[in-house]
Amino acid sequence: MQNPEEKIKRLRQQLAEHNYRYYVLDDPEISDAEYDRLMRELISLEAAYPQWITPDSPTQRVGGQASDAFEPLPHSIAMLSLDNALEESEFLEFDERTRRLLGRETVDYFCEPKLDGLAVELIYENGRFIAGSTRGDGLVGENISQNLRTIKTIPLSLFQPIPRLEVRGEVLLSKQAFEKLNRQRQAEDEPLFANPRNAAAGSLRQLDPQITASRPLEIFCYGAGQVIGLDYDSHQQLLQAFKKLGLRINPLVRPCSGVAEVIRYHREMSERRDQLPYEIDGIVVKVNRLADQERLGAKTKSPRWAIAYKFPAQQETTQILDIIVQVGRTGVLTPVAVMRPVKIGGVEVSRATLHNQDEIDRKDIRLGDWVLVQRAGDVIPEVVKSIASRRDGTEKKFTLPETCPECGSHTVRPEGEAAQRCINLACPAQLRERIRHFSSKKAMDIDGLGEKLIEQLVEKKLVKDVSDLYFLQEKDLAALERIAEKSAKNLLQAIAASRRRPLDRVLFGLGLRFVGEHLSRVLVNHYGSLDKLARASEEELLNIHEIGPQVARSVVDFFSTAENLRILERLQKGGVTMQWQPGTDTRLAGKSFCFTGSLQKYSREQAEALVIQKGGRAVSSISTKTDYLVAGETAGSKLAKAQTLGVKVITEAEFEQLVR
Template sequence: MDLDTVLTLESARERAEILRRELETHNYRYYVLDDPVIPDAQYDKLMRELEQIEKKFPALVTPYSPTQRVGGKSREGFVTVRHLTPMLSLSNAFDEGELRDFDRRVRQALSGENVEYVVELKIDGLAVSLYYEDGIFVRGSTRGDGETGEDISENLRTIRSVPLRLRRPVPRLEVRGEVFMSKRSFSMLNEAREEAGEPLFANPRNAAAGTLRQLDPRITASRKLDLFTYGIGYSEGVDLPEHIAVLNLLREEGFKVNPEYKIFRNMEDLINYCYHWQTERFNLLYAIDGLVLKVNSLPLQERLGATAKSPRWAIAYKFPPEQAVTRVKNIFVRVGRTGVLTPTAELEPVRLAGTTVSKATLHNEDNIKEKDIRVGDLVLVQKAGDIIPEILAALPEKRTGAEKVWSMPAECPACGSKVVRAGGEAAARCTGMACPERLWEELIHFASRNAMDITGLGPAVISQLLSAGLIGDPADLYTLHYDDLASLERLGSKSARNLLGAIEKSKSASLSRLIFALGIRHVGERAAKILAGRYGSLDGLMSATPEELVNIPEIGPKIASSVVDFFANGQNRMVIDKLIKAGVNTRSEREGHSGGRYLDGKIFVITGVLEDFSRQQAQELVESLGGKVTSSVSRNTSYVVVGENPGSKYDKALALGITILNENEFKKIIAGN
């Protein structure tokens, strides 16, 4: 639908509601049923139309709109909320005998009743409670102490399988579920953290818990959490006889319910089912650490009641950990994108958690020393969260004297550059920018939108360029010719010319983008803008001393040390020389105005649509001149820049008497007039 046809508030309201219902349906099919019926591009088109309507008519924005899943602000902390019904924890059974004891207690307490159990998978995640009023999501919280939990509503909104609106307006409903992270997402998150030298999560449950307690919902949204619901804590307008009916109701209201549940009327079949999942669990896409048994009848659940901590009508059967003993044949290092050297143990192959394991990450040198792992040792291994092989401990009592102590190499095994380890960090790093082991991801970063923004230079093209030997570092991109690109697979004449044009255009990228593109450790977009504004040229930055750098606001000792070390590396200086000779811009356009810092201390807020600048471009200009752009208007705001269709920020600026600039006035200030 063309937004120009939305002429009145009422017609916009009707269209927005149609779009929300349609997007909710597609969200449900994609994230709950795993059965999408439209391509991503069509979904994105519907979402963009809704965003445009809500932007033009802010009064139409609702808390349950699909556009409101990710908030833009970080919180300072979490507040505590009380559950309508306590979230009790389950008692555990660790073997067949304890399961039979549970069944005997249930049948004795319900003498003469026909008892059947529902058995569900026990998801390895974090228990949460979701509260709805009249079918609208109001808040969500952690289990906490069972009586109260932390309000994590904004983070739960980012999970696509959490419905923001139910299919019917149930007056009040408190739903219980388990937030989890898939095995793939868990592995990818830990790989990224290892690359960055950050502590790893021990298992998917810890990863999910750590993600849900992020103060910035945007971080939570980036980690791809999911949710299975399994029960109702409190309800009004709902009267159900069985737990199976609860699961069916949850599914009908749009919740994701794990399909692997089953009803049993005798313990023999139930116990065999538990043994089945003890091995079958390794084929799931998510981690489970056991199964949950529940009496199916809700009236019988009520009769059985609960202790102070646990219900008497349910129990968790916990799988025993699977471990094995094998030998460390060798220890080698892998080099990641950020240059982190990760020691990895080569093991004698051993069967573990459904697969054959022949390698296990050792994370860093400190971990090896702490566990005293040596080449030739017999070691105890398991899979963290049934996913990542890890060495729990060495078995020194089994040593023969032939074992060898291992230490981190002083030079990168891939390129020979010096290996350094910053104070206070566990990670050792290669300092070479053109290291072949990290080059592929380095080039992806260099060409990315927020760096040099080379459209068309994606992972597949970079792989082909590297395989053909056409590039050996980022600077080689600027030596490519049409014949080089046209010879690549699936890159036709037009694509080759477009890519050459994008590479040529990137030469004029701002200095801050170039600094960010270089991939200097700890230097993100914000730090790159600050450094570009302070020094005005790459040459000036390369000559900076640690003492100078740490005196710059927001540039601490870590960034200062990383910048100095980066430019001290001969390999990096060689790449930079090649970039300069290729004609890549290395100077700030605003260098001539008071050292580029004449907006120091000025705080800008931008509202509405600017004609000649995107919001990001305007922000980059202000920050390159020493100013700061914030998202909210306060008495500390220096200027509010107003474009077309400004929002409430314009009204607040008027009320506070803050200087308001139109786009032309903004251009004059940027130009130093």
């Protein structure tokens, strides 16, 4: 075994290198989770061998390092970092220690989402913004005043001339802005940012403030450094005072009394995480009362009165063992990385999409590469980037095959498209995917029609298109392997039940390109039957709000294909709903609704379905013709737009009044 001193040295060196890449180059090459693991390993080794702790060990610093590009700006009160709790048990330990030190049964906490951006300090003197900096190493930051001035949510003067106020907050970039920025960079052949946080950091630490100004950065304020002339007894009061001064506070912050409430808050935020317009990676729990905070004090690196209670990581590092090619329902060839299994957010991941050849080339991903993999919410895991420094020369470049791996047909790549396709309509892979989509939860919801079964139905030619499902007999299924009589009966029942699905789901299930759940509802709502929709011209379709040229083209193409018309006819014969039966309830007739932010009681789909059911229209973008904008929590840019356009904004409760 390696001797511990050597190991400590090596860990320090690794951590220093990753630190540099992360903070100075804004280009990390390991996941945060892996970084945390290295750090924890070092901490535990140093705890066992304290004689080898040196002042320059990364464990002895608050993290970060000022870059030479900016003037140093010392913090009058150190900007500490927070200890992390990765598991509930670690948070419980924190609570127990806090209660013991305060000698109290329950502690009043204040909880906030842990924003995944860049921590900054803003200095106001007599109510005027005079300077601002990054955290840097906690003692000295970088003076980025000019760049901070370009952020519209940072007030340049406060509503009251407080003698001195040092405000701490997080600067971030929304997920949407991040994606847009990366698309631009891709078009200009510039390296991509790995995540919104790196994009925010990169944008904020620009030498040219004009570039910073062009990026829609925003801030949420959550703490104070030195304060002169402002009285407050608790963290909650501080934030209320901030609000009155014109500083932006995150709307999801909330006081929580005792552990149970904190754990509930953690769970709630974790569930809402994917719907939020910006990235969060946990919650921050602070002891609310100022007197308690002072009693608890701080350690060298972090305060004892606060902790970051993190969500499971969403990015991990692993190795690509193979690259396989999958054929989708429209014939698109998708390269998929088969990887050394790795746990991400508690789920084992061994496959991740590589999207298409362009993405592989752009990210320079090779067979055998070590890569950063991301799994966020329900989204298919994807390879974020390759780690070139870990190559040993055995890695191989990958190119999609010229022929379909399923049926051997020649593949084409239409001009202007990233996707390479198999154009053989009888390709079994495409058929399998079409059946899978048709029977999926959000379409016809046919329970029990699993992958293996679909494979056999296609292989035995029992199902040559989706309409064949409605003509299946028990004796057909009996011929299949591994299907018990009972499950065959259940499947036939599930298929029978799916005949009554509403028309919009039938249309969605047919899988027209660019026609998702929402547009399926829009089209069905407009035409009332697939017969009428089938006769619609491109011009006519374009007159419908929300239908663009791509969708119109796709609809006309679909219904002008003889094979598709035959399938529709067979579906009708098979007893599938072909008419839209609007409810007799018409109280929302003629009214259009747009939604923003997350609602408490409904998902976006449920709310839209409710509107349509009552005879109204659900639209996804706002215009002067929109009657109502229903604003949930953390409403996005639509809210501002509605206000500008004079569209009536209502709350979820008011919406309920209308539909009830």
